[in-house]
Amino acid sequence: MPHPSNPAVFIDRDGTLMEEVHYCNDPENVRLIAGAGDALRELRAAGYKTVLVTNQNGIARGIISPQQYEAVHKRLLEMLGEDTLDKAYMCADPSDKPSTHRKPAPGMLLQASVELSLDLSRSWIIGDKSIDIECGLNAGVAGILVKTGYGHTVGECGARFTAETIVDAARWILEKT
Numbered sequence: 001m002p003h004p005s006n007p008a009v010f011i012d013r014d015g016t017l018m019e020e021v022h023y024c025n026d027p028e029n030v031r032l033i034a035g036a037g038d039a040l041r042e043l044r045a046a047g048y049k050t051v052l053v054t055n056q057n058g059i060a061r062g063i064i065s066p067q068q069y070e071a072v073h074k075r076l077l078e079m080l081g082e083d084t085l086d087k088a089y090m091c092a093d094p095s096d097k098p099s100t101h102r103k104p105a106p107g108m109l110l111q112a113s114v115e116l117s118l119d120l121s122r123s124w125i126i127g128d129k130s131i132d133i134e135c136g137l138n139a140g141v142a143g144i145l146v147k148t149g150y151g152h153t154v155g156e157c158g159a160r161f162t163a164e165t166i167v168d169a170a171r172w173i174l175e176k177t
């Protein structure tokens with residue numbers, strides 16, 4: 001019998017899935033964190049929905065056009081390969097205005113939870129900033145900080161675990177659950 005609701009792993013994009021690029025608006029600048037595609041495939045094979053959640057306030061600021069975001073996203077998907085992401089959510093809200101969806105607000109996770117019928121209590125979020133971990137906590141989702149991207153600069157932030165990269169984070173989740 002299928003489980004009535006799926007656990008998910010939410011994954012930040014910049015500095016977590018791909019190398020941090022200041023306002024990435026060119027597909028040529030996409031560099032995957034080594035092993036990211038396989039890590040996502042392993043999580044999916046274990047029954048997790050994999051959901052990208054990314055803040056892109058560069059769109060609100062006019063630094064990244066929606067077309068450029070789509071081109072970068074398409075390149076990222078090509079590099080990750082087949083069967084890696086179930087869904088991607090992007091929040092273009094500016095960082096200087098209230099937002100229900102811009103991390104650390106939980107909107108993207110709550111929307112995904114409805115649209116993909118997720119069990120948030122068995123879900124995780126992986127990210128390189130404290131706002132990723134806070135976003136998880138705001139939705140009742142435990143967080144894993146990665147040291148890639150800005151992660152090496154983050155102090156105590158409420159993460160359940162600190163991993164070297166997304167590969168270690170995925171391995172930790174799979175060992176734990």
Ligand SMILES: [Mg+2]
Pocket residue numbers: 012013014015016127128129149
């Ligand atoms: Mg990030």
